[in-house]
Amino acid sequence: MSEQVTPDWIAVDWGTTHLRVWAMQGGTQLAHAQSDDGMAKLERDQFEGALLKLIEGWLGAGTMPVIACGMVGARQGWVEAPYTAVPAKPDHSQHALPVCDDLRLHVRVIPGLKQASPADVMRGEETQIAGFLALNSGWDGVICLPGTHTKWAHVSAGEVVSFQTYMTGEQFELLSTSSVLRHSVDTDGWDKPAFEEALADSLSRPERISANLFNLRACDLLNGQSKEVARARLSGLLIGAELAAARPFWLGQQVAVVGANNLSQIYADALAAQGVPATVADGARMALAGLQAAYRLVKETA
Amino acid sequence: MSEQVTPDWIAVDWGTTHLRVWAMQGGTQLAHAQSDDGMAKLERDQFEGALLKLIEGWLGAGTMPVIACGMVGARQGWVEAPYTAVPAKPDHSQHALPVCDDLRLHVRVIPGLKQASPADVMRGEETQIAGFLALNSGWDGVICLPGTHTKWAHVSAGEVVSFQTYMTGEQFELLSTSSVLRHSVDTDGWDKPAFEEALADSLSRPERISANLFNLRACDLLNGQSKEVARARLSGLLIGAELAAARPFWLGQQVAVVGANNLSQIYADALAAQGVPATVADGARMALAGLQAAYRLVKETA
Numbered sequence: 320m321s322e323q324v325t326p327d328w329i330a331v332d333w334g335t336t337h338l339r340v341w342a343m344q345g346g347t348q349l350a351h352a353q354s355d356d357g358m359a360k361l362e363r364d365q366f367e368g369a370l371l372k373l374i375e376g377w378l379g380a381g382t383m384p385v386i387a388c389g390m391v392g393a394r395q396g397w398v399e400a401p402y403t404a405v406p407a408k409p410d411h412s413q414h415a416l417p418v419c420d421d422l423r424l425h426v427r428v429i430p431g432l433k434q435a436s437p438a439d440v441m442r443g444e445e446t447q448i449a450g451f452l453a454l455n456s457g458w459d460g461v462i463c464l465p466g467t468h469t470k471w472a473h474v475s476a477g478e479v480v481s482f483q484t485y486m487t488g489e490q491f492e493l494l495s496t497s498s499v500l501r502h503s504v505d506t507d508g509w510d511k512p513a514f515e516e517a518l519a520d521s522l523s524r525p526e527r528i529s530a531n532l533f534n535l536r537a538c539d540l541l542n543g544q545s546k547e548v549a550r551a552r553l554s555g556l557l558i559g560a561e562l563a564a565a566r567p568f569w570l571g572q573q574v575a576v577v578g579a580n581n582l583s584q585i586y587a588d589a590l591a592a593q594g595v596p597a598t599v600a601d602g603a604r605m606a607l608a609g610l611q612a613a614y615r616l617v618k619e620t621a
Numbered sequence: 622m623s624e625q626v627t628p629d630w631i632a633v634d635w636g637t638t639h640l641r642v643w644a645m646q647g648g649t650q651l652a653h654a655q656s657d658d659g660m661a662k663l664e665r666d667q668f669e670g671a672l673l674k675l676i677e678g679w680l681g682a683g684t685m686p687v688i689a690c691g692m693v694g695a696r697q698g699w700v701e702a703p704y705t706a707v708p709a710k711p712d713h714s715q716h717a718l719p720v721c722d723d724l725r726l727h728v729r730v731i732p733g734l735k736q737a738s739p740a741d742v743m744r745g746e747e748t749q750i751a752g753f754l755a756l757n758s759g760w761d762g763v764i765c766l767p768g769t770h771t772k773w774a775h776v777s778a779g780e781v782v783s784f785q786t787y788m789t790g791e792q793f794e795l796l797s798t799s800s801v802l803r804h805s806v807d808t809d810g811w812d813k814p815a816f817e818e819a820l821a822d823s824l825s826r827p828e829r830i831s832a833n834l835f836n837l838r839a840c841d842l843l844n845g846q847s848k849e850v851a852r853a854r855l856s857g858l859l860i861g862a863e864l865a866a867a868r869p870f871w872l873g874q875q876v877a878v879v880g881a882n883n884l885s886q887i888y889a890d891a892l893a894a895q896g897v898p899a900t901v902a903d904g905a906r907m908a909l910a911g912l913q914a915a916y917r918l919v920k921e922t923a
Contacts, residue, residue, distance in 0.1 A: 394804075394842065395804070402843075433839075433842075433843055434839075435843070437832075437836055437839075438836055438839035438840045438842075438843050438844060439835070439836065439839045440838075440839050440842055440843065468801070468835060483832055484832075484835040484836075484839070485831050485832055485834075485835065486796075486800065486801075486831070486834045486835050487831060489800050489801065490796075490800075490831075490834075493795045493796070493799055493800060494788075494792075494795070497795055497799060498788065498791050498792075498795060499770070499788070499791065502696075502697070525827065525828035525830075525831075526827035526828055526862070526865045526866055527866050528827075528830070528831075528862070528866070529787050529788070529789060529792075529827075529830075529859075529862045529863045529865075529866045530739075530785055530786075530787060530863075530866040530867070532787075532788045532792075533741070533770060533786040533787065533788050534739055534740055534741065534786075536742075537735075537736075537739075537740035537741045537742050537786070538740045540696065540735075540740075540742055541704075541735055541737070541740050541742065542740060557831075560828070560830070560831045561831045561832075563828045563831075564828055564829050564830070564831045564832040565832070
């Protein structure tokens with residue numbers, strides 16, 4: 320039997336492919352659980368059940384406050400929550416979600432951010448940014464949040480001023496598993512020099528990305544290039560093209576990379592090679608810090 | 622009952638997603654048939670059956686010569702046929718494929734082309750190029766063959782001098798049907814001004830392709846952009862990036878576009894907008910002309 324946990328609120332980071340929950344007592348983490356019940360695999364009426372599956376053991380006699388961020392609030396999510404327009408401070412206004420079990424659950428979701436021009440949206444990363452700013456008071460600069468859809472956000476005086484989304488992670492996934500390159504690219508393994516060479520090539524000549532992709536297949540067919548090398552080169556080509564397009568964000572800026580540790584380190588190394596030192600912070604930890612900041616605000620304004 | 626057809630040879634264009642056959646008497650086409658038994662959906666031992674399904678009615682008492690081109694000769698095909706290294710004239714040397722029904726069938730495949738640096742390969746397009754050159758004697762210039770993997774080939778004095786492959790068609794397919802953009806992009810429909818604007822934007826700033834893709838999703842979520850407009854814009858962004866990368870091929874050159882008619886016209890229009898007039902020729906017809914040229918060579922050297 321696991322120890323009885325009696326939180327006074329529950330923090331939820333609910334993305335496209337994952338669901339992470341924390342049992343919290345004020346600012347203290349009592350327990351953590353996660354599942355792969357991400358937004359993408361759930362129908363609208365399955366969200367409450369997926370959440371209860373993880374947190375039911377933490378519920379008591381009263382109504383439990385639950386604060387969530389991420390794609391749970393997207394059009395394909397539990398319910399579509401609004402966006403706050405940038406420039407904006409991290410917005411801790413919260414929107415109640417409809418629950419059946421309303422005697423035990425009070426679930427709220429943090430709004431995403433939107434930008435009018437160029438049109439762009441984020442959901443979940445705004446909470447990681449809020450967490451990073453809560454832990455690094457007064458920080459100004461650029462935050463890069465690598466993932467399926469990598470975000471670059473310009474932060475100044477506590478506000479997100481502007482941001483831009485890159486589909487690099489999703490392109491890597493599709494090209495390496497669903498295109499003709501799947502025959503030539505490994506699902507894991509890494510070759511650092513191959514990554515660095517492809518990255519530098521793509522950064523200096525990003526307009527050639529479209530010509531360089533099929534080369535990965537031909538180098539396998541003609542030269543027996545290893546699938547690990549191809550994987551690292553594909554990643555280098557795509558991240559190089561992203562860094563080239565994002566140059567106005569990072570050039571001459573203070574940069575923080577917030578995300579999964581392995582991927583963040585790859586971005587940080589790539590930026591370092593361009594003479595831009597970057598701080599790395601764990602994405603899940605920043606999400607929890609952002610949810611805590613939101614909870615404090617609820618308490619203050621309650 | 623269909624009329625009895627008695628060809629003296631059979632031409633076969635066998636690509637990744639299609640199988641096209643022609644019953645031929647010398648240079649005259651007696652009948653045509655096709656199926657979607659492309660290379661991608663067949664196991665090695667299923668090729669002969671897929672072919673027989675289309676041509677069995679054309680077989681007589683003797684052994685029928687069959688000449689094939691395309692991905693049927695790829696590593697994932699019926700049997701891996703060799704490549705001829707460029708620079709090279711279209712190579713009509715042919716490689717016999719192993720058949721069970723060897724009393725009725727003698728199947729040969731035309732080799733593909735390979736390039737050492739940058740590493741590249743083609744299978745099938747070399748036969749379309751041979752067909753185009755057979756019908757346009759003495760033609761020098763650049764041939765663009767748009768499709769799943771678009772090829773640009775520099776042709777001079779009857780030789781393919783160099784070529785380059787772009788994964789534009791496959792990227793369009795994956796992004797529009799398997800990425801987050803599938804929620805915002807139609808499977809058909811077209812908006813010409815939207816295509817042209819995206820094309821021009823991508824051609825002049827190809828390094829921004831990685832930043833422009835997600836914008837298609839955001840314009841749907843925030844501005845209700847129509848899915849037809851998004852489809853045309855996605856195509857424009859990708860073809861624009863390809864044209865930017867392929868500029869060394871087409872700039873100041875005589876260009877022919879060989880492929881499916883709709884797609885070829887899109888490329889020809891895009892090139893015309895850059896001040897490069899292009900001839901358009903039907904890909905299947907050029908493949909047949911190339912197969913005929915190969916058959917003539919077999920007869921001459923027999």
